[in-house]
Amino acid sequence: MSQSREESATDPVNPADVRYAAMNLLARREHSQRELIDKLGRRFPDRDLVAHEIARLADENLQSDTRFAESFVRQRISRGYGPLRLRQEMGQRGISESALETALSAVDADWFSLAEQVYEKKFGAVAPRDLAEKAKRARFMSYRGFVRDHFGHLIEGD
Structure with missing residues (x-):
């Protein structure tokens, strides 16, 4: 019963x-x-x-939180997420700053190259039409976890 x-x-x-x-x-x-x-x-x-x-x-x-952090960082980078987003998500999952730093250094990501890949996949090679479009693209890249240094040149067309 x-x-x-x-x-x-x-x-x-x-x-x-x-x-x-x-x-x-x-x-x-x-x-x-x-x-x-x-x-x-x-x-x-x-x-x-x-x-x-x-x-x-x-x-x-x-x-192992360290193994989890390394796996999580690799997975998120492969999906096009930047370092700020990784830090935020790892903090939500209870991962220490030291475990995060260890995982990030093990991956040794090129954030500039990754930001460029993400930007081009989303927006292509077409330059932004106006200030509103630039702001939209900047918001998207920021949401993905990249800092302006990583993607600013892409928006400005430098």
Whole structure:
């Protein structure tokens, strides 16, 4: 006979169940500790137990914020995102500044070249018609996470 939702919410959580659920998530892709705690926290009511099990996985090197950061940076760069956007998204995922710096230095991206590729893919070789069009293009590039130094020459046509 199955238990009702109310009964199962009061049952103690088995640490093995938390670990199994975390391992299933990690088998699909790398996750940061914060992501795992947030995802598993929705399923398991004991957040302290969830955090403890995630810390155990990190101690066993089955979960690594550094590996997650490197994977995330490579993926986002391949999608045309710049350094500011990467910093923002990594912060939302609980990645430390040092792990982010390590991941960025491992990738060694050429932000100017990437900005040019993103710009040309979106806007082509056609010069902006007017000031409003320049502003639109600048907003797009900023949204993508590039600083004006990376793309300003593309908009101005220098």
